[in-house]
Amino acid sequence: MRSIIFKRNSNLQHMGILKRGLGKMTDNSDVPKNETIDESDSSDSDSESSSDENSAAAADTSPVESDQEEEKMDEGEAAGEGETLDEDDELVKAIKAAKEKVRNHPPDIKLEECITDICFHPLNDMIAVALITGDVALYNYSNEGNTLVATHEIHERACRDIEFSEEGSILFSTSKDHNIMLTDTNTGKLKRFYEDAHEVPIYCLTILNNFTFVTGDDDGIVRLWDVRTRTSSPVFSIKLAEDYISDMITNSSHKYLVCSCGDGTLSAINMTARKIYVQTEEYESDLTCLGLYRNETKIMAGSAKGKMYIFNWGEFGLHSDEYSGLKQSITCMVPVTENIAVISGEDGVLRATHLFPHKHLGVVGQHSMPVDNMDISNDGHFIASSSHDNDIRFWNSTYFEDIEVKTKKQNRRRDLRNNLPSSKIGNSSDFFADLS
Structure with missing residues (x-):
């Protein structure tokens, strides 16, 4: 499992301008309600009087006054259309400043195929994108733009999970075709092929170190592999559940491998003894994702019903804390600091939660459709997320190290709606605060 380095570092949003319009009102109060106007009788006299009045007005109006009136009319029309704005207006200044602010994260990556997984390179500014076609695309990213480096045709069916080796030279991938591939990141050449590694x-x-990695399948089976062996057989295999293995995680000692399962159980495998160490009772819904916190002393599991369960490392039989997360399913999670997790799921919104003490910090970013995958860059500067829209978005996460959590009474509903600096939507209170 890759280690994450945290470093310390407001994304301004697009604001709309209300158009100013001038309305006209016709006053017919002098016309009796039960009477009508005979337009045919009065048309001749009206046209004659109107012609005389216009001639007189034209004679009495000087050229200077006429020019001034035209300027006023032009200014009024422009203001009504929103074309001419007061340069000294504080609102205008704030809007201009927001538009001119330099982007502090890479632009979105748009693809035609469905994205199944994403993974940051452990050393370079590169991100790998797994696709439903079985291919893996590699992009170099920066604030100025993204560049497609290569596309490797690896699997015949949907690629489900990708991970870089610790030094980033090898790309590990699994697929719906039951195979495991080890591919050279630079050349795209196949380094190792495990055919029919699982029956399903x-x-x-999950990569454990330079030589070993583990895989979990749809039938609840976990297998350990060692690349130093010449055979394509696993070191050992163990069945944990009747449903899929959703996520796997370990700490730096690699003594225990913790697995979350689709049947709602959390299982810990003793890697030395190669047997199940402990397994929880079934929770009310699937356990979907895992994360390590507090210097590897705490593990958190997200669930399909939006709850988050905290376990002490080594005490995996029962959770020590339970947090109310979202009303929707939590599908993915990334730790951004030792105390802060970013979670997302069916509503397409990325939210940050401080765990110790527990407090919802607000919205990190948003997609228009459900989010399936997230990852954090090797330097901790960016979070990347992919959704059903076949897009990848980047969120600057450097501000998290400076967040101070107060223990005063919290407003959970307000906190869940609060937009953090990385969000594409700003809080109205923050925007107008700059005008004071």
């Missing part, structure tokens, strides 16, 4: 589609993969 492989759901997830």
Whole structure:
């Protein structure tokens, strides 16, 4: 499992301008309600009087006054259309400043195929994108733009999980075709091929170190692999559940491998003894994702019903804390600091939660459709997320190290709606605060 380095570092949003319009009102109060105007009788006299009045007005109006009136009319029309704005207006200044602010994250990546997984390179500014076609695309990213480096045709069916080796030279991938591939990141050449590594589609993969990795499949089976062996057989295999293995995680000692399962159980495998160490009772819904916190002393599991469960490391039989997360399913999670998790799911919104003490910090970013995958860059500067829209968005996360959490009474509903600096939507109170 890759280690994450946290470093310390407001994304301004697009604001709309209300158009100013001038309305006209016709006053017919002098016309009796039960009477009508005979337009045919009065048309001749009206046209004659109107002609005389216009001639007189034209004679009495000087050229200077006429020019001034035209200027006023032009200014009024422009103001009504929103074309001419007061340069000294504080609102205008704030809007201009927002538009001119330099972007502090890479632009979105748009693809035609469905994205199944994303993974940051452990050393370089590169991100790998797994696709439903079985291909893996590699992009170099920066604030100025993204560049497609290569596309590797690896699997015949949907690629489900990808991970870089610790030094980033090898790309590990699993697929619905039951196979495991080890591909050279630079050349795209196949380094190792595990054909029919599982009897059913492989759901997830986790790298333990330079030589070993584990995989979990749709039938609840976990297998350990060692690249130093010449055979394509696993070191050992163990069945944990009747449902899929959703996520796997370990700490730096690699003594225990913790697995979340689709049947709602959390299982810990003793890697030395190669047997199940402990397994929880079934929770009310699927356990979907895992994260390590507090210097690897706490592990948090997200669930399909939006709840978050905290376990002490080594005490995996029962959770020590339970947090109310979202009303929707939590599908993915990334730790951004030792105390802060960013979670997302069916509503397409990325939210940050401080765990110790527990407090919802607000919205990190948003997609228009459900989010399936998230990852954090090797330097901790960016979070990337992919959604059903076949897009990848980047969120600057450097401000998290400076966040101070107060223990005063919290407003959960307000906190969940609060937009953080990385969000594409700003809080109205923050925007107008700049005008004071």
